[in-house]
Amino acid sequence: MSEKKSIRVIISGGGTGGHIFPAIAIAQTLQQMDPQIEVLFVGAEGKMEMTKVPAAGYSIIGLPIVGLQRRLTLKNLLVPIRIVQSLWKARRVIKNFRPDIAIGVGGYASGPLLRMAGWMGIPTLIQEQNSYPGITNKILARKAERICVAYDGLEQYFPADKIVLTGNPVRPLVVNTSSKRVAGLAHFELQENRKTVLIIGGSLGARTINTSVEKSLAAWDAAQIQIVWQTGKAYYEQAKKAAATYTHVRVFDFIAEMDLAYGAADLIVSRAGAMSISELCIVGKPSILIPSPNVAEDHQTKNAMALVRHDAALLVTDQMAGAELNSALLQLAADEELCNRLATNCSKLAKTNAAASIAETILAIVRG
DSSP, X not given: OOOOOOOEEEEEOOSSHHHHHHHHHHHHHHHHHOTTOEEEEEEETTSTHHHHHHHTTOOEEEEOOOOOOSSOOGGGGGHHHHHHHHXXXXXXXXXXXXXXXXXXXXXXXXXXXXXXXXXTXXXXXXXXXXXXXXXXXXXXXXXXXXXXXXXXXXXXXXXGGGEEEOOOOOOGGGTTOGGGHHHHHHHTTOOTTSEEEEEXXXXXXXXXXXXXXXXXXXXXXXXTEEEEEEOOTTTHHHHHHHHTTOTTEEEESOOSOHHHHXXXXXXXXXXXXXXXXXXXXXXXXXXXXXXXXXXXXXXXXXXXXXXXXXXOOEEOOTTTXXXXXXXXXXXXXXXXXXXXXXXXXXXXXXXXXXXXXXXXXXXXXXXX
16 A cells, blocks of 8 residues: 655745744644644745744745835845746745645745746645735735635635635734733733733834833833833844833843733733734733834734724824824723723634634645
């Protein structure tokens, strides 16, 4: 009897933690369902997936793809060349690995890899994380077998018969954080009798949030608020200097123990990336969202509005954060009724089994 052939899966994308962590969650879930599944990641050279994916125990190959700069620059002249180079390298990767399916999770590398997979007759699946898809996924959707989405209403962008509403996979460690308050306070050396605010600007940091927090430290300290502040690497030294005189501020460039940070938090201030939104819904804490304006199609504002419309979060624009974040947070911290309402409504939007739903969809395609 011939030995059963193992399933081979390529997962492509990256650029930020919001793309990388879901990709890893999908890979882990697939291998829990079938330990014989082989997974290869394809990312963009020089991006954070090239270190985060190997740290999770997976092999990754980088493509020389780069993104188009939003401002006029000579670097944009290299983009067509890099696209062609990436397509040819993607072709070699596919020929050598011989995948049964290719998965795109967003980010530079997913475009060339899924485009080439489609041309070579390999089934593809897109995991669209945002409430408003970018142009790359709209193009890739034409050949995709299935499109796993996190929000209702995407039939206006994708073929309705291809859409599967799954939610976004989140890091397993952020599930069930409600039982980790005591451990979280102890880990960050925080006090039980103070309101705890978690500030997260995404894995790469957020300048507007950081400068707005720095301006607000004195007022928040006077209001008996303590801070866990993830700054990103670029702003870390400045933030550490600004917080040096405050006993109740903890500053980190990156927080690995996000389950303890979420567990300790009473309130959260965050960007509105798709994965941040998904994690906030599962954590179920009142939040103030400050969408980044520096993203394609302003999709973070659209993500944030998906919560705001359900009375599940507050919105402060990036432009107004410097003037409004301080007072918005102080008012929210003092309003227990509003905090409870936002937390309850946010929890209602949570989808906790997204990785399993996506993995099942992938296996259904491969197995026919």
